[in-house]
Amino acid sequence: MPQTRLDIARIRAAQQVIDPIFRNTPLYRCEALEPHLGCAVSIKLETANPVRSFKGRGSELVASQLADTGSRALVCASAGNLGQALGWSGRGRGLDVTVVASRFAPAVKLDRIRAMGAQLELVDGDHEVARERAAAIARYDGIRLVEDSLDIETCEGAATIGLELVDTVPSFDTVLIALGGGAMATGVGHVVKALAPGTEVICVQPLGAPAMTHSWHQRRVVSTDSTNTIADGVAGRHPIPAVLDDLLLVADDAVLVQEKSIVAGIRLLLDHAGLVVEPSAALGIAAILEDPDRFAGRHIVTIVCGSNVDMDAYHRWVGTSR
Known part of the structure; x- marks a missing residue:
């Protein structure tokens, strides 16, 4: 595959350094979500650890x-x-x-x-x-x-998620990854494209924080003057050039989703998966909601990446999205 800054051997070695409490997080098919999304959906649950994120x-x-x-x-x-x-x-x-x-x-x-x-x-x-x-x-x-995403350790640490995904049986068609600074997207994307190249890697970002997605599509760094999204964990304005270079090599697509779809995703994960998540973790579900025909009949993995959420805001979101 094209050369990114990441290295599979180092990523495998990282598995031995990372505390086991963060590794081998739950991965399961969530059938309760599927009637609402029109596709098979598996969840990689990166919130089941002491810091509640990947x-x-x-x-x-x-x-x-x-x-x-x-x-x-x-x-x-x-x-x-x-x-x-x-x-x-x-x-x-x-x-x-x-x-x-x-x-x-x-x-x-x-x-x-x-x-x-x-x-x-x-x-x-x-x-x-x-x-x-x-x-x-x-x-x-x-x-x-x-520096998150620029420092290779942050990317290769996140990339160990990819190793756990590609070992999955049965395999999946697409992985949906929240896109902010790019550590998780480039890390998981690198592993998936190296070891399961037929799998589609799609990055998802809020419409109100689109800098990295615009950069991916234009193949150059595009900054924005501001952000406006509830998904605070991915609300960057200035993409890092080296990270964009990596992302261009491993992502098949980068899409933007509306705030109302993020809120709907949060609600679906609560009602049908029993998960309380922060907005960034619902981006994958939001992407399916916005383009159901694209994912119909496929097996999708979405990485639920964080659950450090302000509960007052959370109750407002779920209370208005029924």
Whole structure:
């Protein structure tokens, strides 16, 4: 396959480094969803772990490698889930973790970052502002800057999900992957295209945060001035060029979905799968709802990637989507 920055041998080795608590997450066919979606749907449940998202896989690689070098401190920008994961992984290895986040991030995510023992700094702005501040801290303090999706560990950690998917029997036709910065999309996409090349890889992003999708279609970095989506975990404005290069090699398509479809997906996952999820985790279901003919009669896997959700907002969403 075309060469991305990722390496299958390193991804296999990563499985031995990542705490087993994050690996081999449930994967099951959810028949209760199928009458509503018109296709066979399997769920890869990346929320059944202490940080309630897939980010623990990548954070384990980052923290283990940093501990091996003797370095004791790191800083990252986070929409919420990476910071929580790095806090968890760093705490177990005696690392000092600083997380920079927008003060407008969901309170539940900020509270969980603090609970994991990380130092939290809030900025008046969005995730891109947090990225700039994290980089400044790293330069000033001389500590490791962890950049989600750019740092290969975050991608190859997420890629271990792909190894678990391709070992599945029976196989599936399509995998739907939430697209934000691109760590999960490039990681899982790399493995799927290397080991199950006949499987379609489709990335899904909100219409209100379309930068990476527009970049994929135009084959160049396209930034946006703002975002407007409830899916805060994927609301980036400035794609990273190296990550886009990888995504162009492994994704078969990138699609945008409306907010009402994301809310409908959240409701379906609650009513028919018993899952409380954050909006980013419902993007795959939203994609099926918006284009049912495309997926009719196929076996689809969707990665439920996070469940750190503000419950007040959640009750508003599910209360208006019946």
